[in-house]
Amino acid sequence: MDWNRARVYLSRKDKVISKIIKKYDGKLTSRKDPFYSLCKSIVGQQVSVASADAVWTKLEGICISVTPKKILELNDDDFKYCGFSRQKKTYITELANNFINKKFDLNKLRRMSDEEAIGYLSENKGIGRWSAEMFLLFNQNRANIFPLQDIGFLKAISKNYKIQYPPSDKYLIYLKKIWHPYCSVATWYMWRTVDPDIVQY
DSSP states (O other), X not given: OOHHHHHXXXXXXXXXXXXXXXXXXXXXXXOOOHHHHHHHHHHTTTXXXXXXXXXXXXXXXXXXXXXXXXXXXXXXXXXXXXXXXHHHHHHHHHHHHHHHXXXXXXXXXXXXXXXXXXXXXXXXXXXXXXXXXXIIIIISOOTTOOOTTOHHHHHHHHHHHTOOSSOOHHHHHHHHHHHTTOHHHHHHHHHHHHOOSOOOO
């Protein structure tokens, strides 16, 4: 993704985004570690950023390096200490098994459209649309992800465009249209306005 080109394009299309772009430095980057990113998206499901960070910090403290092998070495007490629910523990261990058994094919994923990739990722238990979109945006750095299920994103839209929360479907369709084909970049800037710390999965 050409970040500078995206910034110029969005600044021309959207006055609100243009002002935000001038305010915040940085850009979307990738750890290039698919397992790490998918695990972190599972941890972040349906909890606050602070709660997810607390669980992740403890997990990294135990594992040192979050890898499929390390996850499968954890016992029930380890997961409980980190703050995993029984359901999320199942999701993350099954994901580790899928990576070890080579059921996750990153090369195959790269040849897919965004919607095809979301469907493919969702075949892993515990990965729904939101988690898949976070992975495609943060790990794969796909340019045009528009995460409608992300509460922080929707709150940022309401805040910056001074509209009701949640935004209407009509308004979201309008934004998606004017941000295309750089919805991911616009989304990243929206997040910065509600959480100045740069989030990374």
